[in-house]
Amino acid sequence: MEKPIAIVLGGTVPHVTLIKKLKDRGYHVVLVDYLDNPPAKEFADEHIQTSTLDQHRVLEIARENSASLVISTCIDQANSVCCYVAEKLNLPHPYSYKTSLDVTNKGLMKQIMADNAIPTSSYILTDSVENIDWSKVSYPAVVKPVDCNSSKGVHRVDTKEETIQRVSEALELSRTHRAIIEDYNQGEEIQVDCVSTKDGVKVVLTRQKKKIAGKGNQMVLNSIGSIFPAPLTDNLYQKAQEIAQKIASSFGLLNTPFFYQAIVTEKGIQVLEFAPRIGGGLSYYIIKELVGFDVVEAAIDSFIGKDITFCDHQLTKCYSTNLLYMIPGIFDHVEGLQELKDSGIAHDIFVMKNKGAEVDSDMRSSNRVAAFILEAQSYSKLNELERKAIESIELRDKNGKPLLNRSIYDFKTL
Incomplete structure (x- = not known):
């Protein structure tokens, strides 16, 4: 009996674990990645060198291989391609292609959050420096492309001159040539890892980001690590849980891991953005190591339509x-x-x-x-x-x- 075919989009280091687990489940794994020798290549059964973001080519590959599954667990844009191909071929997938577009475009995401009373910062969208509505820009602010991975093009700005420079850069990085300018909220940045299950939305783990030292605006707004659990009051933790439920309801997330990033301000929690996937980097390892929840297994279950189960675990x-x-x-x-x-x-x-x-x-x-x-x-x-x-x-x-x-x-x- 031939093995079912799983197409994995993206040969990143976190996808090494994904490929191993798919093979343990009996899949023949075909890796799609534009690099000649991506980190996960040696663990796949086959490697096809092409862009994971070319949805029409990925659709062809899935058809040619009679794929049973097209999956990517920690790359925003690739997740969207998975949903596109799955809908075309009537394969299982964790959420609709429309939802995938709503969450990979930060402009659409912010609009849906605002429409559903999810607390978030004020923002404007622009497709050119000339079209910026300066009356709606206040400093400090954050400039970012609407549709890039890996924190590319995310910068704090404090002047009009800096804004023009960073918006120009963000527009070049954006695949749709659009940028977002949003208020910069003072406070501590947190990430809340969650999972939506048939028993409701659960907070899996909270973390507080350790931010870059210094005041240099040339630095991107990134962290040098995280602290677990985030030092939240009982009231803020309850609010974090409520926001998780509201995100899942607003975006139609019924059976999937997801996480959101937010700032804890004097006014409470302000959501920056969220992603209906597992985090990259060390995220899988951390969640498995600290709370015993195998989030990659959960992601696979989500993609194949199997109910995710989760048991609460408190850190000591x-x-x-x-x-x-x-x-x-x-x-x-x-x-x-x-x-x-x-x-x-x-x-x-x-x-x-x-x-x-x-x-x-x-x-x-x-x-x-x-x-x-x-x-x-x-x-x-x-x-x-x-x-x-x-x-x-x-x-x-x-x-x-x-x-x-x-x-x-x-x-x-x-």
Whole structure:
């Protein structure tokens, strides 16, 4: 009996786990990725080198292979292609193609949130610098393309001149040549990982982002890691749960993992954006390790139409992820990371770039070089461990030049 065919869109590192689990379920896995040698290639049965975002080509591939499943678990635009192909071929999928468009376009997403009273910041859309309605722009603000992955083109701006520059860049990055300008909310950024099940919407895990140190507006609005669980009051945690339910109801999410990012302000929680998928990077590992929920298995169940089950789990310790970025250069190796794990200081360690990888100064998620996880009994102890760990680590090029961007690390006591 021939194995069913699963088409996986995107050969990213997180999709290595997806491919392994699909093969464990008996699928023959065909990987689609435009790169010649993506990280997940060696784990797939076949690799077809083409763009995951070319929905017509992916449709052809699915038809040619009589695919039973087309799936991508942590790439926004690819998830949309999956839903498009699945609807064309009458294959199972977690939500409609229309919903996938609503959530991969930040302009559409913001409009639906506003229409459904989901608390979010004020914003405007523009397709050119000339068409910006300056009467609706207040500073500080955030500029971003409406439809890019990996935090590309997301910048804080404080002046009209900066806004013009960043909007021009965002329009170039946007596939639809549109940008969004939204109010910058002061406060702590959190991420709320959730799952929609037949028993309702559950909050799986909360995290507080550790933001970039300093005031330089040249930096993108990205984090250097997260703290688990987020230090929320009981009232704010309840509000986070209510928002999760409202998002699922507003976007028709019935059986899928999803997460949203928000700012905790003086006025409460303000949602930045959300995604009906699992997070990239270390997200799968963190959720499985800390709360015992296999979110990749849940994502597969969502795509094949099987009910997701989830059991609540409360954390008894504090944890943190710590992401290592470098100044521009060619990465060769990390020093001090393995020693952290061997000594028991680090719960686990990860190297995300291969030797010889060229990395620029843009702090998007795809430029993370390495990471480590710490655990402690309190937030203050966690902060102390983070400081000691960073002091003992260095990234270097082949000539021994130090590359770790130390200027971005500043550990606050919670």
